[in-house]
Amino acid sequence: MNMDLKKKVTVAGAGSWGTALAMVLADNGHDVKLWGNNAVQIEEINQTHKNKKYLPGVELPVNIVGFTDLAEALEGVDTVILAVPTKAIREVVQKINKDANQPVTVVHVSKGIEPDSLLRISEIIEQERNEEKISDIVVLSGPSHAEEVVLRHPTTVTVSSKNMEAAAKVQDLFINQNFRVYTNPDLIGVEIGGALKNIIALAAGIIDGLGYGDNAKAALMTRGLAEIARLGTVMGANPLTFSGLTGIGDLIVTCTSVHSRNWRAGNMLGKGYTLEQALDAMGMVVEGVRTTKAGYQLAEKYNVKMPITVALYKVLFEHKDVQAAVDSLMSRDKKSEMEDLVDILHSAK
């Protein structure tokens, strides 16, 4: 590697996605500091080059070094990859504010919306950041399961930001033969697509758990994308983004992959397990649960019809029976499919 291009990068969050992205950066020749809050796990990463809990069987490159002290992990870096669940974003941004001695670009890779505040993740970071410590905010999103990225299987993602020069730098940091990175200036669309597909993936798991077939899954994904695009466009997204990697692309991978935590949790619900049992079995973050609450609140706030999101909300938070939820979706008033598409076009700026 050209030594001018080699950088020190911090990845904050040593779960499955943070570790997989650390591997992409390490493959690109960068010195990667992987910060985590679990001393035993970080010791394991440094001693054995493994992260057994989150990526069993995977050998980590030696240029990934684990840290438990964030201030140490941030020394000399200008880019921090923020790879923690949505609910931990505020806390970790506050830590970066405190521990960074120089301005950094934060690249968030999380897929969620905060319930109640209804903020996208870049908005949460913007609200929390000290601008002297966090100069730019970039999102990296798209159809990408950690389990396949660590095998170096072909993967494509998109980066977006209010500052597309910062996004282009992040594209350069990550792009390689196995990990292709696009840019898209539609920050709202990229974040909304990545977050809301988790709702539909939970529902897709339920459909599969109930034993329905491909017809039902195709219907769910198509109508799911329609409601994501309807809401996203009203919120200011470009409708075309929903036909891209962070829209249909991520919806496909999350609704159809056995790697998906959202699909797997939904599958258990469809088979009759409780939400608590499904989340316990997963042991990793299932973002779709909180995001369903946020999606339900957003539908009310913007007065947008989101029948699948509403049905799932009732299953998750009001103990509605999953079969009854499917029946209620199938017996809605008849309508024209074109109505939605026209609504989306009307909302587009």
Ligand SMILES: NC(=O)c1ccc[n+]([C@@H]2O[C@H](COP(=O)([O-])OP(=O)(O)OC[C@H]3O[C@@H](n4cnc5c(N)ncnc54)[C@H](OP(=O)(O)O)[C@@H]3O)[C@@H](O)[C@H]2O)c1
């Ligand atoms: N996994 C994927 O393939 C994938 C792909 C694309 C996007 N994403 C997104 O990436 C985000 C992270 O997902 P993930 O799959 O990596 O989750 P995960 O495997 O469950 O790991 C989450 C990590 O965040 C850490 N963490 C949680 N709260 C923290 C806090 N307050 N301070 C510091 N660390 C904290 C956890 O530490 P502990 O171990 O101590 O709990 C764990 O290391 C999610 O928004 C997800 O949607 C995931």
Ligand SMILES: O=P(O)(O)OC[C@H](O)CO
């Ligand atoms: O495993 P999931 O369901 O959290 O999905 C992970 C990624 O968002 C897929 O692109």
